[in-house]
Amino acid sequence: MNKTRAVSAWTARIRTPIWIASTGLAALMIADTRADSTYVYAVQLSATVQGTPPRITLSWQLDPYGAANYTIYRKAKEQASWGTPVASLPGYVSSYADDTVAKGATYEYQVVKAANLGYAGYGYIFSGIEAPALEDRGTVVLVIAKESAAGLETELGQLQSDLIGDGWGVIRHDVSTTDSPQNVRALIMGDYNADPGKVNAVFLFGHVPILQSGYMDYDGHGPRAMPADAYYGDMNNDWPTDPSSSLNYIPSDIALMVGRVDLAKMPGNGAAVPWPSEVELLRNYLNKDHRWRLGQLIVPRRALMGNRRGDEGGLAVAASGYRNFEPLVGPANTIEANISDTAPATQRWSSMLAGGAYLWAYGCGAGQDTAIGYLGTHGTDSEAWSMDLVDWNARAVFVMVFGSHLGNWDHTDNIMRAVLATPQAGLVCCMSGEPHWFCHHMGLGETIGYSARLTINNTTLYQNQMNPFTRAAYIALMGDPTLRMEPIEPPSNLQASVDAAGVHLNWNGVSDPEAEYSVYRATSTLGPFLRLNNSLISTTNFTDVTAAPNAYTYMVRAVVLQTNPSGSYFNPSQGIFASISIPAPGGPIEVQVKSEGDQPVLTWNSQAGVAYRVQATDDVIHGTWNDLSGPITGNGPSASWTDSVTNSSAHRFYRVMGP
Numbered sequence: 001m002n003k004t005r006a007v008s009a010w011t012a013r014i015r016t017p018i019w020i021a022s023t024g025l026a027a028l029m030i031a032d033t034r035a036d037s038t039y040v041y042a043v044q045l046s047a048t049v050q051g052t053p054p055r056i057t058l059s060w061q062l063d064p065y066g067a068a069n070y071t072i073y074r075k076a077k078e079q080a081s082w083g084t085p086v087a088s089l090p091g092y093v094s095s096y097a098d099d100t101v102a103k104g105a106t107y108e109y110q111v112v113k114a115a116n117l118g119y120a121g122y123g124y125i126f127s128g129i130e131a132p133a134l135e136d137r138g139t140v141v142l143v144i145a146k147e148s149a150a151g152l153e154t155e156l157g158q159l160q161s162d163l164i165g166d167g168w169g170v171i172r173h174d175v176s177t178t179d180s181p182q183n184v185r186a187l188i189m190g191d192y193n194a195d196p197g198k199v200n201a202v203f204l205f206g207h208v209p210i211l212q213s214g215y216m217d218y219d220g221h222g223p224r225a226m227p228a229d230a231y232y233g234d235m236n237n238d239w240p241t242d243p244s245s246s247l248n249y250i251p252s253d254i255a256l257m258v259g260r261v262d263l264a265k266m267p268g269n270g271a272a273v274p275w276p277s278e279v280e281l282l283r284n285y286l287n288k289d290h291r292w293r294l295g296q297l298i299v300p301r302r303a304l305m306g307n308r309r310g311d312e313g314g315l316a317v318a319a320s321g322y323r324n325f326e327p328l329v330g331p332a333n334t335i336e337a338n339i340s341d342t343a344p345a346t347q348r349w350s351s352m353l354a355g356g357a358y359l360w361a362y363g364c365g366a367g368q369d370t371a372i373g374y375l376g377t378h379g380t381d382s383e384a385w386s387m388d389l390v391d392w393n394a395r396a397v398f399v400m401v402f403g404s405h406l407g408n409w410d411h412t413d414n415i416m417r418a419v420l421a422t423p424q425a426g427l428v429c430c431m432s433g434e435p436h437w438f439c440h441h442m443g444l445g446e447t448i449g450y451s452a453r454l455t456i457n458n459t460t461l462y463q464n465q466m467n468p469f470t471r472a473a474y475i476a477l478m479g480d481p482t483l484r485m486e487p488i489e490p491p492s493n494l495q496a497s498v499d500a501a502g503v504h505l506n507w508n509g510v511s512d513p514e515a516e517y518s519v520y521r522a523t524s525t526l527g528p529f530l531r532l533n534n535s536l537i538s539t540t541n542f543t544d545v546t547a548a549p550n551a552y553t554y555m556v557r558a559v560v561l562q563t564n565p566s567g568s569y570f571n572p573s574q575g576i577f578a579s580i581s582i583p584a585p586g587g588p589i590e591v592q593v594k595s596e597g598d599q600p601v602l603t604w605n606s607q608a609g610v611a612y613r614v615q616a617t618d619d620v621i622h623g624t625w626n627d628l629s630g631p632i633t634g635n636g637p638s639a640s641w642t643d644s645v646t647n648s649s650a651h652r653f654y655r656v657m658g659p
Contacts, residue, residue, distance in 0.1 A: 036310045036311065037311065038307055038309075038310055038316045038318045039061075039318075039322040040115065040121055041119065041121050041122075041311065041314065041316040041319040041464060041465050042121055042122065042123060042316075042319040042464075043113050043121045043123025044060055044061050044325075044326035045059070045111060045123040045125040045327050046058075046059050046125070046327055046331055046565040046566070047127040047327070047566055047567050049128070049563075050129070051129055054102055054103050056101050056567065057095055057096070057097045057098070058095060058096045058097075058098070058109060058125065058127075059094060059095045059331070060094055060095070060123060061331070062091075062092070063091070063113060063121065065115060065116065065117055066115065066117070067092075067113050067114065067115050067116060068091050068115065068116055069090055069091050069113075069114050070089045070090075070091065070093065070111055070112070071085045071087070071089075071114070072085060072086050072088070072096050072109065072110075072111055073086065073109065073110040075110075076107070076108070077108055077126065077441070079108075080461065081461070091113075103129045104131065105128060105131070106127070106128035106131045106569075107128060108125070108440075108441075109124065109125050109126075110123070110124055110462075112463075119314060120463075120465050122464060122465075123323060123326075124327070124438055124462060125327040125443065125566055126327070126441045126566060127443070128567045128568065128569060129567060129568055130569070131444050131445075131567065131568065131569035132569070133445070133569070133570040133572045134445050134572075135167050135531065136167050136528075137167040137482070138169065138198050138199065138201065139169035139171060139195065139198045139201070140169070140201040140202065140203055140481075140482055141173065141187075141188050141192075141201070141202045141203070142171065142173070142202075142205065143184060143187070143188070143202060143203065143205065144156065144172065144175070144208075145175060145176070145205065145207045145208045146174045146175065146176060146177075147176065147177045147206070147207070148206025148262075148264060148278055148282060149174075149205065149206050149279070151279055152279065152283055155283055155287065156205075156286070158286065158290055159286055161577070162289070162290060162293050162574060163482060164527055164529075164575070165293075165490075165557075165576070165577070166293065166482065166484075166572075166574055167529075167572075168482060169527055169528060173188075175187070175208060175209070177206070177208070177264075179209050181231060182241070184209055184232070185231060188202050188235075192235045192255065192256070193235075196255075199256070200256055201256055201257040201258075201259075201449050201481055201482060202232050202257070202258050203260075203480060203481055203482065204229065204232065204258070204259070204260040204261070204262070205260075205261050205282070206263075206282060207278075208260065208262065210227045210228075211227070211228050211232075212225035212226065212227060212228060213225055213228040213246050213247060213248055213472075213474055214248040214473070215248075216472065216474060218407060218434050218472065219403075219434075224408070225246075227408070227410045227476065228247075228473040228476075229258050229260055229476045229477075230254055230258065230456050230473050231246075231473070232256070232258050233254030233255060233256035233456070234250065234254050234255070236252045236255070238252055239251060246473070248472065249472055249473060250456060250457075250471050250473060254453060254457060256453070257447065257449030257452055257482075258452065258476075258477065259428075259452065259478070259479050259480055259481030259482075260478060260479075261282065261285055261420055261478070262478075263285065263417060263420060263421055265410070265411070265412045265413070266278065266412070266417060266421055267413065268390060268391075268421075269387075270385075270387055271390065272391045281421050284421075284423065285420055285421075285427075289483070292397070292427060292483065293483075293487050294487065294489070294490060294574060295488050295490070295573070297397070297424070297425065299358060299397055300357060300359065301329045301359055302335060302358055302360075303325040303328075303329045303333060303334045303358055303359060303362070304334075304337060304352055304353060304356075304358045304360075304362070304363075304396060305318065305321050305322070305334055305336050306336075306337040306348075306362065306363035306364070306375045306384075307321070307339060307362070307364060308339040308364060308365035308366070308372075308373065308374040309364045309365060309402070309433075314465035315468070316465060316466070317402040317433025317436070318362060318402075318433070319464055320400055320432035320437055320464075321334070321362030321432075322334070323436075323438075323440075323464075324400075324438070324439045324440060325360055326565065327440045327565055327566045328359070328439065328440070328442060328443055328566070329565065330564070330565035335358075337349035337352050337363075339374050341374070341382070343374075345377045348376055348377055348382065348384070349361075349375035349376065350377065350384035350385075350388045350389065350392065350394065351376075351377065351392075353389070353394035354388070354395070356395065357396070357425065358395065358397070359396070359397055359398065359485070360397070360398045360399070360400075361396035361400070362400045362401070363399075363401050364402040364403060364433060365384075365403055366381065366403060367402070367403015367404040367405050368403070368404060368405045369405050369408065369411040369412070369413065369414055369415070370385055370387070370412075370413045370414065370415055370418075371384060371385050371386070372384045372401065372403045372415065373403070376388055385415070386413050386415040386417075386418035387413070387418075389418045389419060389421075389426070390418055390421050390422055390423070393422060393423045393425075394419070394422050394425070394426060395422070395426075396419075396426065397425050397427050397428065398427070398439075398485070399429045400429070400430055400437060401416060401430075401431055402431055402433035402434070406431050407431050407476075409431075409478060416430075416431065416478050417429070419478065420478055427480065427483055428448050428477065428478065428480070429478040429479060430475075430478065431475075431476075434468050434472075435455065435458070435467050435468065435469050435470045435475065436462075436464045437451060437452075437455045438451060438462040439451040440566070442484065442485045443485070443564060443567065444566055444567060445484055445485075445562075445571055446484070447481060447482050448477065448481060448483050448484075448485075449482060449483075452475075456471065486562055486571055487573070487574070488510070488512070488560055488562075488572075488573045489510045489512065490557065490558055490573035490574040490575070491507045491508055491517065491540070491556055491557075491576055492507065492508045492576060493576075494506075494507040494554065494577065494578040495578060496554055496580040497580070498581075498582050500605075500606075500607055500608070500637045501545070501608060501636045501637055502545040502547065502608035502609070503544040503547050503552070503554070503580060503582065503608070504541070504542075504543050505519060505541060505542045505543070505554055505578070506540065507576065508540065509540045510558045512560055514560060515558045515559065515560050516538050516558070516559050516560075517536065517537045517538075517539075517557065517559065518531055518537070518556070518559055518572065519531070519544075519555070519556050520554065520556075520557070520575070521544065521552055521555075522552065522553050523550060524553065525553045525579065529553075529555050529575075532544060532546070542556075544609075545636060546608065546609050547582055547608060547609040548582070548609040548633075549583055549584040549610065550582060551579070551580075551581045552579065552580055552581070552582070553578070554578050555575035555576065556575065556576055557573050557574070557576075558572070559571065582609065585607045585610055585658055585659070589612075589657075589658055590604060591654065591656050596642070599642050600642070600652075601640060601641070601642045601643075602640060602641045602656065603639070604639055605637065605638055606634030606635075606636070606637065608635060608636060609634065610633070610658060610659060611631040611633050611658075611659060612632045612633075612634060612639060612656055612657065612658055613631060613632070613656070614627070614628045614629040614632070614641050614656055615628060615654070615656075616628050616652050618651070618652060625655065628641075628643065628654075
């Protein structure tokens with residue numbers, strides 16, 4: 001296979017650190033790439049938490065070249081600035097204990113390192129102690145390219161059910177691949193404007209029309225148009241309206257999380273075995289997506305780093321991996337691939353992806369549409385090819401890459417989209433380094449789409465020593481934007497039955513003995529679902545005594561208290577469903593009256609969830625019936641009401657009215 005190296009990564013043959021001037025600072029470069037110190041541009045943060053007394057303790061690796069100090073900042077998740085520091089620590093300190101926290105709250109931290117040699121390092125973590133479950137995630141607009149998805153209705157139906165079961169509302173649009181991006185976005189904007197408080201994500205599935213940016217040159221290979229999916233997240237309508245013109249940078253913050261699964265133009269040229277058709281690649285992706293959500297795709301909590309590019313005068317693209325990996329997989333769980341010129345084939349990044357499974361992976365080097373240099377086994381530049389990822393079944397779920405030309409992901413057999421075409425594991429890929437991505441919120445249950453939107457909108461809130469091309473229109477997420485990092489096993493076999501006492505639910509529990517459950521109800525299979533239990537349920541049954549006659553869909557989710565290197569949070573599983581109809585009450589209402597002291601007490605046969613009213617009259621023949629009570633909701637086989645109103649008449653007649 002004929003491959004042309006697009007750009008040379010910096011390599012030299014000496015082994016001692018050298019220093020070069022970069023943007024007025026001293027920037028570190030290690031000449032032997034096997035000993036590269038790119039990680040010093042990140043503060044690699046993890047957290048341990050305790051509930052009594054509440055405390056979050058941040059820990060990080062000390063800089064091997066020495067740090068002058070570490071400055072700690074803390075803010076709420078949605079705050080737009082870090083404010084004043086909460087602590088300043090000497091450079092030999094590697095932890096910080098925050099006692100001004102509360103159980104059930106969340107906190108975002110920034111740790112800024114001032115290195116003795118003049119560079120800076122930045123670390124971010126989103127932490128909490130028993131942070132509440134994120135149950136209502138808003139509404140996702142699911143845009144389907146109908147030519148790409150022919151024959152996938154079963155799998156797409158499963159996807160929609162999975163989205164609903166993870167707390168999403170779903171609005172679906174089927175569009176043509178030949179439609180215009182402007183018309184597609186108009187559909188999305190219509191949904192957003194109808195409910196801006198809820199619509200917050202768009203999932204582009206199949207070869208949905210692609211808007212191109214203006215001419216950009218992020219990699220030194222000349223200005224060119226780039227695919228610009230950020231366009232579909234702009235709900236301010238301030239993108240150019242002329243289809244012949246576009247932007248290099250987003251004109252204002254995007255409102256929606258955007259992700260795309262597009263496997264068109266993926267023939268696998270040069271593959272050992274021809275790749276499946278576009279439809280079959282998409283089918284396989286949906287099946288992987290479903291298995292991941294059910295906790296059936298098991299991968300260890302570890303990450304793989306393939307860092308060929310080094311620090312590049314402070315650009316340090318691989319700091320994206322080091323900075324994100326620590327709070328997500330924890331200390332000592334990032335494995336380094338061998339990126340030297342003479343590395344054995346088995347130690348290369350692509351070979352290690354084929355030989356083991358990883359939650360996260362990062363790879364950077366000299367790039368082109370279908371290859372990254374010195375991360376694989378092909379040719380004089382030891383390239384990793386997109387064909388390798390698919391043919392060898394690379395097994396990393398969330399993947400970040402960086403290299404020349406990779407941002408043109410709409411090109412044939414693009415290596416970023418090849419991650420999504422892998423048989424078993426690949427679900428997400430992005431290009432991180434120009435600019436850097438920030439995914440630390442996923443440690444407490446946020447989605448990869450949240451990280452994508454945060455990264456697209458970021459300017460200086462989240463930093464690296466150098467972070468060019470922030471807010472570039474080409475920043476894009478390949479993959480399902482609603483995916484979370486830690487899916488757990490859901491319950492199964494939900495059964496529903498109804499009688500006069502209410503709706504009885506029973507289900508099979510999960511294997512985790514610490515798991516508890518939440519129960520939800522909706523009047524539509526599409527939701528929205530209302531949680532019925534105030535506190536988690538430890539048993540595998542529940543009776544709903546509040547449902548009035550109607551058709552209902554019930555959902556049950558397992559919930560575990562998840563503890564990880566970011567903190568602890570309540571993590572809900574996918575939901576399982578059962579539907580049932582409660583008939584309107586039939587037969588007479590039989591009322592009995594007895595006296596307790598001088599107050600009459602009425603009891604009658606009732607049906608759970610049905611509203612009743614008590615009426616009275618002094619003259620059953622000529623009088624009028626007056627309401628004595630507001631609605632009284634039946635909560636089982638019988639209901640009761642006490643007449644505490646003083647009555648001057650010698651007698652009073654009562655009746656109970658149902659619906």
